[in-house]
Amino acid sequence: MTPKILIVGACGQIGSELTFRLRQIYGDTNVIASDISYNNSEIVNSGIFEILDAKDATAMKICVEKYKINTVYLMAAMLSATGEKFPLKAWDLNTESLFHVLDLAKAGVIKKIFWPSSIAVFGQTTPKQNTPQYTIMEPSTVYGITKQVGERWCEYYYNKYGVDVRSIRYPGIISWKTLPGGGTTDYAVDIYHKALEEGHYDCFLSENTALPMMYMDDAIEATVSIMAAPSESIKIRSSYNLSAVSFTPNDVVKSIKKHLPEFKITYNPDFRQAIADSWPQSIDDSHAREDWGWNHKFSLDDITTEMLTNLKAKQKI
Numbered sequence: 001m002t003p004k005i006l007i008v009g010a011c012g013q014i015g016s017e018l019t020f021r022l023r024q025i026y027g028d029t030n031v032i033a034s035d036i037s038y039n040n041s042e043i044v045n046s047g048i049f050e051i052l053d054a055k056d057a058t059a060m061k062i063c064v065e066k067y068k069i070n071t072v073y074l075m076a077a078m079l080s081a082t083g084e085k086f087p088l089k090a091w092d093l094n095t096e097s098l099f100h101v102l103d104l105a106k107a108g109v110i111k112k113i114f115w116p117s118s119i120a121v122f123g124q125t126t127p128k129q130n131t132p133q134y135t136i137m138e139p140s141t142v143y144g145i146t147k148q149v150g151e152r153w154c155e156y157y158y159n160k161y162g163v164d165v166r167s168i169r170y171p172g173i174i175s176w177k178t179l180p181g182g183g184t185t186d187y188a189v190d191i192y193h194k195a196l197e198e199g200h201y202d203c204f205l206s207e208n209t210a211l212p213m214m215y216m217d218d219a220i221e222a223t224v225s226i227m228a229a230p231s232e233s234i235k236i237r238s239s240y241n242l243s244a245v246s247f248t249p250n251d252v253v254k255s256i257k258k259h260l261p262e263f264k265i266t267y268n269p270d271f272r273q274a275i276a277d278s279w280p281q282s283i284d285d286s287h288a289r290e291d292w293g294w295n296h297k298f299s300l301d302d303i304t305t306e307m308l309t310n311l312k313a314k315q316k317i
């Protein structure tokens with residue numbers, strides 16, 4: 001099956017880079033980007049783009065039929081920090097959009113779905129070190145609740161209706177092209193911007209808060225490879241643990257100082273500290289590595305070099 005792809009939420013941090021990568025692999029005309037607004041001109045002007053509200057089932061069906069879509073990547077969501085400010089909006093967007101896509105697959109209109117989950121599915125009672133695939137899950141944020149519920153529904157639609165849905169529990173994603181969209185791990189992107197622009201960063205998490213993180217290129221390759229894997233190798237239909245690196249704000253500071261020795265940081269934890277404290281510090285992703293060959297490439301120092309080099313080049317444009 002040649003994938004004819006619709007990306008929902010294509011203007012966001014991950015959706016935008018995914019759109020470019022999938023177009024590179026499958027061709028421009030086979031990858032339709034969509035979002036609720038024109039909030040990323042690079043994406044809007046880069047190929048076929050549709051305005052689409054992920055909560056509107058009818059509009060989604062019309063768009064899928066218009067382009068004879070067989071594969072949907074559902075990237076639209078309200079993230080952890082914003083979700084705490086608008087709990088019911090986060091619930092509505094994150095769950096309704098998933099049902100619309102799952103139901104299109106159940107009806108046979110589309111054949112394959114990618115839907116991202118998150119480390120936010122875990123909670124205070126989850127073991128924090130090397131968090132296993134199967135463990136206690138009591139998420140305390142509305143975002144985490146929507147992701148856990150989503151995982152259960154994905155598995156249910158696979159078991160009950162044979163829907164080919166694949167999912168990854170992304171850790172915090174670090175990238176330089178598009179700004180992050182309101183998550184608890186956003187500091188690990190902001191810090192590089194501020195290091196170059198101001199030589200100082202005021203961090204909203206405390207210095208020893210360890211969280212699982214990943215460079216965007218690794219996240220995109222994971223997404224592409226889980227979707228390209230033969231169906232029989234995808235043994236987990238809720239969502240796979242996925243890991244690359246794990247670090248604290250203090251570790252990032254040390255890494256940045258190798259390039260910018262004068263860089264300074266202050267710490268002023270806000271409401272996001274409690275969210276971070278409820279999440280794992282490191283993740284056991286051995287199932288992803290065994291089942292579909294996942295392997296990360298970027299260490300923290302690699303990420304720092306990539307971020308500083310690319311952001312510096314972007315500033316000069």
Ligand code: NAD
Nearest residue numbers: 009011012013014036053054076077116118170172173181
């Ligand atoms: P983002 O906030 O950067 O982008 C989300 C996009 O969805 C935005 O372009 C927004 O305009 C769009 N959107 C919002 N409401 C919409 C609607 N009703 N209809 C259509 N589009 C709508 O998010 P992201 O960081 O790119 O995350 C993508 C997915 O990955 C989400 O499901 C998120 O939960 C998951 N995830 C992200 C991270 C991370 O660190 N970025 C970590 C774990 C999981």
